[in-house]
Amino acid sequence: ETWNMPVPYGDTTFHTVNIREFAADVAEATEGALEIEVHSAGSLFPHGEIKNAVRSRQVPIGEFFLSTLSNEDAAFGVDSQPFLAASYEEAEKLWSAQKPVITELFAEQDLMPLFSVPWPAQGLYTEEEVLTVDDLAGLRFRAYNAALEKFAQLAKAAPVQVEAPDIPQAFSTGQVDAMMTSPSTGANSKAWDFVSTYTAVDAWLPKNIVVVNKRMFDRLPEDVQAAVLEAAAEAETRGWEMSVAEADAKKAVMAENGMAIVTPSDELMSGLKDIGATMMEDWKTSASEAGQKVLADYEAE
Amino acid sequence: MIRRLLDTLYLAGGAVAALAILAICLLVAAQVGLNILARVGGPAWSYTIPSYADFAGFFLAAASFMALAHTLRSGVHIRVNLLISRLNPRATWGLELLTLALATALSAYATRYAISLTHESWDYGDMSSGIVAVPLWIPQLFMDAGLVLLTLAFLDTLVESLRARRPVIADAGEA
Amino acid sequence: MSDPLIFSILLAVLLVMLAAGTWVAVSLLALALFAMTFFANAPQGLVLATSLWGHSHSWSLASLPLFILMGEILLRSRLSQDMFSGLAPWLGRVPGRLLHVNVLGCAIFAAVSGSSAATAATIGRMSVPELTERGYPQSLILGTLAGSATLGFLIPPSIILIVYGVATEQSIARLFMAGVLPGIMLVALFGGYVSLRAMLSPSIIPEESQSFTLREKLHASRRLIPVMLLILGVIGSIYSGVASPTDAAAVGVILSTLLAFASGGFNWTSFREALMSATRTSCMIAFILMGAAFLAIAMGFTGIPRNLAAWIGGMELSPAALLVALTIFFIVLGCFLDGISVVVLTTSIILPMVEAVGIDPMWFGIYLVLVVEMSQITPPVGFNLFVIQGLTGVDILRVAKAALPFFGLLLLAVLLISVFPGLVTWLPEAMANR
Numbered sequence: 020e021t022w023n024m025p026v027p028y029g030d031t032t033f034h035t036v037n038i039r040e041f042a043a044d045v046a047e048a049t050e051g052a053l054e055i056e057v058h059s060a061g062s063l064f065p066h067g068e069i070k071n072a073v074r075s076r077q078v079p080i081g082e083f084f085l086s087t088l089s090n091e092d093a094a095f096g097v098d099s100q101p102f103l104a105a106s107y108e109e110a111e112k113l114w115s116a117q118k119p120v121i122t123e124l125f126a127e128q129d130l131m132p133l134f135s136v137p138w139p140a141q142g143l144y145t146e147e148e149v150l151t152v153d154d155l156a157g158l159r160f161r162a163y164n165a166a167l168e169k170f171a172q173l174a175k176a177a178p179v180q181v182e183a184p185d186i187p188q189a190f191s192t193g194q195v196d197a198m199m200t201s202p203s204t205g206a207n208s209k210a211w212d213f214v215s216t217y218t219a220v221d222a223w224l225p226k227n228i229v230v231v232n233k234r235m236f237d238r239l240p241e242d243v244q245a246a247v248l249e250a251a252a253e254a255e256t257r258g259w260e261m262s263v264a265e266a267d268a269k270k271a272v273m274a275e276n277g278m279a280i281v282t283p284s285d286e287l288m289s290g291l292k293d294i295g296a297t298m299m300e301d302w303k304t305s306a307s308e309a310g311q312k313v314l315a316d317y318e319a320e
Numbered sequence: 321m322i323r324r325l326l327d328t329l330y331l332a333g334g335a336v337a338a339l340a341i342l343a344i345c346l347l348v349a350a351q352v353g354l355n356i357l358a359r360v361g362g363p364a365w366s367y368t369i370p371s372y373a374d375f376a377g378f379f380l381a382a383a384s385f386m387a388l389a390h391t392l393r394s395g396v397h398i399r400v401n402l403l404i405s406r407l408n409p410r411a412t413w414g415l416e417l418l419t420l421a422l423a424t425a426l427s428a429y430a431t432r433y434a435i436s437l438t439h440e441s442w443d444y445g446d447m448s449s450g451i452v453a454v455p456l457w458i459p460q461l462f463m464d465a466g467l468v469l470l471t472l473a474f475l476d477t478l479v480e481s482l483r484a485r486r487p488v489i490a491d492a493g494e495a
Numbered sequence: 496m497s498d499p500l501i502f503s504i505l506l507a508v509l510l511v512m513l514a515a516g517t518w519v520a521v522s523l524l525a526l527a528l529f530a531m532t533f534f535a536n537a538p539q540g541l542v543l544a545t546s547l548w549g550h551s552h553s554w555s556l557a558s559l560p561l562f563i564l565m566g567e568i569l570l571r572s573r574l575s576q577d578m579f580s581g582l583a584p585w586l587g588r589v590p591g592r593l594l595h596v597n598v599l600g601c602a603i604f605a606a607v608s609g610s611s612a613a614t615a616a617t618i619g620r621m622s623v624p625e626l627t628e629r630g631y632p633q634s635l636i637l638g639t640l641a642g643s644a645t646l647g648f649l650i651p652p653s654i655i656l657i658v659y660g661v662a663t664e665q666s667i668a669r670l671f672m673a674g675v676l677p678g679i680m681l682v683a684l685f686g687g688y689v690s691l692r693a694m695l696s697p698s699i700i701p702e703e704s705q706s707f708t709l710r711e712k713l714h715a716s717r718r719l720i721p722v723m724l725l726i727l728g729v730i731g732s733i734y735s736g737v738a739s740p741t742d743a744a745a746v747g748v749i750l751s752t753l754l755a756f757a758s759g760g761f762n763w764t765s766f767r768e769a770l771m772s773a774t775r776t777s778c779m780i781a782f783i784l785m786g787a788a789f790l791a792i793a794m795g796f797t798g799i800p801r802n803l804a805a806w807i808g809g810m811e812l813s814p815a816a817l818l819v820a821l822t823i824f825f826i827v828l829g830c831f832l833d834g835i836s837v838v839v840l841t842t843s844i845i846l847p848m849v850e851a852v853g854i855d856p857m858w859f860g861i862y863l864v865l866v867v868e869m870s871q872i873t874p875p876v877g878f879n880l881f882v883i884q885g886l887t888g889v890d891i892l893r894v895a896k897a898a899l900p901f902f903g904l905l906l907l908a909v910l911l912i913s914v915f916p917g918l919v920t921w922l923p924e925a926m927a928n929r
């Protein structure tokens with residue numbers, strides 16, 4: 020049997036590399052009984068349609084950016100709350116609190132999570148060095164979701180909506196002058212062509228997730244199911260390691276190309292964490308029950 | 321009577337589509353206006369229309385689908401005429417019926433699945449992922465309505481063409 | 496069944512449907528459904544609905560109806576007429592005369608729009624009626640328009656370079672830079688071809704009245720002021736950072752409406768007509784785009800383009816031979832898939848083999864744009880052809896014939912950048928080392 024697997028990112032993104040290894044592992048472990056054909060860079064379905072395509076069994080398996088579902092339930096978006104879980108240890112803790120809750124939510128949609136891998140922590144890209152939160156005031160700050168818009172407002176920056184492909188042009192024309200993203204995205208889009216400073220504020224570690232359609236999974240012979248689950252567990256471990264290595268490697272690439280890689284001042288960090296705390300308070304008042312449960316479990320650990 | 325009703329329906333669809341295009345234009349222009357304001361007035365004056373890109377996309381979808389039937393009846397959907405125009409009238413008519421039957425069937429098929437997609441979005445409460453959470457079934461309704469109109473227009477044209485014993489849609493810009 | 500055989504069957508099915516007079520969009524949808532049903536295992540109805548929805552609400556397409564509306568407004572105002580009368584005295588002695596407006600107009604518009612269909616629709620809306628009325632030969636009007644509109648992809652901003660840059664993680668800023676010199680080269684090639692044709696048979700180009708003194712020329716040029724304001728306003732909104740390239744389309748509509756009212760002869764009735772006409776034209780293009788998107792997804796499920804690409808990879812060719820093979824491959828696929836889909840469906844197979852023989856991926860991006868541009872003007876599936884048939888009613892096969900020399904010039908451009916890769920790489924490198 021051959022499974023088509025749509026993934027949103029290009030072939031050189033470490034998530035895609037990891038998924039191709041996962042596919043190879045499955046094929047090897049099942050001696051070809053299950054082959055997974057990976058369709059990268061959104062070539063099969065646009066990113067926004069992948070989850071629903073798996074749900075309605077157009078494809079059995081797919082990958083997407085987990086917090087795009089935060090409008091459906093706050094539990095999906097916990098990993099994109101600034102400064103809630105800002106290191107790999109915290110992110111791992113958060114994932115173990117989040118996983119059982121979203122597994123239940125996904126089950127309602129006939130979906131089963133296989134594995135989830137974080138992007139390196141999000142840092143700050145600016146032209147000038149940012150020493151305190153006050154330095155952010157007045158900057159045109161790229162915001163692509165509600166949380167970032169709120170974040171920009173609290174930092175007294177001006178939120179600007181720019182779609183990802185427009186980023187280089189937006190920087191070079193002055194439409195935006197600050198953004199938060201991972202070192203991976205920064206290095207891959209050659210951020211040094213338009214900004215000169217990366218401040219490693221490590222704000223949050225958003226995750227990609229691979230889900231499978233439960234009914235199509237259940238139809239597999241038991242030994243194949245076991246092989247898929249085993250390969251998925253390995254892919255999760257490997258993916259987290261790749262993410263750690265990626266964070267350092269991509270920061271090095273940016274440094275080599277002349278960007279200043281700055282460790283944030285204590286003053287900046289305490290200011291940013293205050294903003295994060297304010298946002299968490301807001302979040303708690305509006306989050307779903309499932310979202311609250313993830314947070315409670317995370318804080319209890 | 322029925323003829324008038326159908327033509328009004330197609331035109332109404334076209335008018336909704338035109339309004340949607342106007343809405344994209346005004347929405348985007350308003351955001352550009354706000355950007356200019358922020359440049360002139362400084363950061364204290366910066367405002368954004370939340371999710372304006374998402375809304376522009378949804379308006380675009382509404383415009384594209386709602387205008388399908390009106391565009392068909394106006395002869396603007398394009399086709400290759402060079403070869404059929406050399407056939408005798410009887411053969412031209414036969415092929416017209418054949419292509420209309422194919423188009424009607426295909427359009428009905430697409431409509432059926434588009435509606436089931438919308439139904440699923442409604443069932444699961446699918447939301448857009450931007451700053452403003454929009455239930456996806458709302459913009460998808462325009463897709464369904466537009467496809468229903470298109471199926472109706474294809475069927476209508478098929479029946480008309482059967483009765484008239486010739487193709488009834490003229491090409492918009494015959495040269 | 497082997498992939499080349501399946502491919503031939505599909506091509507035959509498409510040709511039969513098109514020849515029978517089936518609407519282009521319906522033919523593409525039906526072909527995709529046929530391919531999904533017989534050569535893939537996926538629920539085709541659901542996939543059809545997902546592609547219709549998923550490819551109809553994208554932000555990057557939102558500028559298309561707006562640019563088309565801008566063209567419709569200009570057509571109904573005095574602005575487009577004025578532009579031609581203002582330029583006529585200046586181009587009177589240039590071989591080819593006002594035909595160069597098509598080439599240069601497309602080049603300027605390409606600096607605003609990332610799409611070649613929008614370029615063809617907006618410029619063609621104004622230039623085709625004007626040039627036809629002045630007695631220029633139809634084949635050259637349509638050929639220059641179809642050919643030059645492809646510049647929309649090469650001169651930044653460019654949708655196709657964004658797609659390629661995102662899929663292969665190349666710097667989009669550098670790809671945009673890399674497109675500039677080849678873009679200028681193409682403008683020169685197209686302009687040179689027009690001049691050459693005009694010199695070889697001067698009789699086909701109508702006289703542009705008497706000769707003018709410099710004073711008269713300058714006096715006539717005052718008519719260019721509104722159009723210049725429009726161009727400056729739209730380009731200025733992008734480069735001052737108040738508008739993204741997509742936003743700029745709305746700026747264009749607002750400015751052209753204001754200028755149209757100000758220059759007289761335009762009223763709300765004309766605006767309503769322009770809006771309805773733009774609605775129909777963009778609907779026609781959107782419907783075909785949806786058909787093309789579903790066909791691309793169907794091809795993704797069947798795996799045919801990947802397998803064909805892999806088959807070329809298996810031949811272990813030298814860099815030059817590989818490029819020749821790929822060019823043929825892209826031209827053939829580009830006949831019946833739209834160019835962007837070809838790139839999306841095949842890059843993950845093709846880029847590794849291209850890099851393996853030492854070809855620079857940035858250079859390859861520009862090469863791809865050129866071959867994708869060719870696919871825009873080859874029948875049966877070529878978007879510029881569709882747009883121009885929509886504008887003029889001239890059958891796509893006739894438009895394709897008129898565009899054939901420009902297909903040749905695009906091939907020549909591919910040859911030139913292959914022999915002189917510096918045309919592509921010099922500018923981005925110079926910018927990076929500044």
Ligand code: NA
Nearest residue numbers: 605608647652
């Ligand atoms: Na362009």
Ligand code: NA
Nearest residue numbers: 829870873876
């Ligand atoms: Na083509």
